[in-house]
Amino acid sequence: MRTRVAFPRKGRITLLTMVILLAFGVSAASAQEGGAAASNNQKWNYIELTKVPERARAKQNPFENDSDSLLAGGKLFQRHCAECHGMKAEGGKRAPSLLREEVQQATPGALFWVLTNGVVWHGMPVWSKLPEPQRWQIVAFLKSFRTPLGPQGPTGSE
């Protein structure tokens, strides 16, 4: 004998709402992932670097030759950036490589500006929630990729 389980009306509405939410979230996630994967490493990902105001571009990194800051920058990179940009900044499904010359030839000030302001309409959040010294530490880490020695791989084990 088939048993019919009757939900109260309020329960049905709640269940329906949750199903809609789940479907909505999944479709939004799929759209986002698909879009990001298809467009990764394309030129427009780096265009933001050309839009940096001159004054911001000229800023110097106060931690440029500070080895502790380089290590700290590596730790922060692993914690906040590697998930999208890859463990060695080689790029991932969701974000472009930071090893490309567009990034490596950019001034520290330009990288700091992009990190602070994000590329919001193209998926990169603003990172001004990290204190200014921490953002400069990340920039120091990114710029270290172009030196002959480079960073000693990702620091920390996070």
Added chain:
Amino acid sequence: MAGHRTFPACVLLRGEIVGRSVFSCVRVRLFAFFVFLCSLLFSLPSFAQESPYIVTYDHYLEEPGSLEVEYFSTFGTQRGANDFHAHWVEFEYGVTAWWTTEFYLDGQTTFGDSTLFTGFRLENRFRLLRHEHFINPVVYIEYEQKNGADKILKEVEGLDVESDYADANASLRKEHVHELEFKLLLSKTYKGWNFAVNPLAAKNLSNNPWEFGYAMGASRPLALKASANRCTFCRENFTAGVEMYGALGDRYHLGLHDTSQYVAPVAAWNLPSGWTLRVSPGFGLNDMSHRFLMRWGVSREFSGFGEMMSHFFGGGR
């Protein structure tokens, strides 16, 4: 009799399982799914750099594709009735870098009375500007479906006062609230300090007038520069501040008269493992407010959740 059989492996026997056994079977499957989901979630990498606020919002949204699961608890004193412990679970998902969506489930326990589920909320936050500015606005839109026994005090609005919460749960839960709430989240981070102000307007979808309230806060990490080593107790992992929130009356009674107001120191500890702990003792500033609210919360961010779900449902390949 089928009703007395046990089904350790949860096998459906073509409709032979009836009554309680069906529910046991469903429970086993739900539990298995829950364990599976948890193991998937905890295999995801995580990071945390969360603000210490519990009521106030800054302008930072969830990272795209990340899911943050939070549990918050509020212990509140109540004059004229028993104290209570309200709690909520929050699922926060970053849809894009400019849009975050959240789902809340609320409940409460009133000591010497009962424990009950009090409703759900769906909220969305939209960033308006593409770059950082002197002040950064984010629009907040929330739909709430709850009953009158809801005591999480996530926001205080209109003419909400302590005595509204003094009735028994059986009586309070009869009131049903369908409410739309709008906030403008204004926030600025300067030299490590975050300042945030959130004016709010709420409209009960029944025939009640518009109600108003506010929240504001200031906070700062204990150290601005990160240390070179991975550490749990370094000062950069701690953020402290203060928030203040309260009601501003309704359309017909605008102002501070007959409203409740609170001030609360806040502190957060962002662990390298991705967990965040928050604590906030709150104090009522007038006789209309609860004298003391002790809030705490624990959260964990699961980065890459969107990608995982996308693969799970066959997308994003």
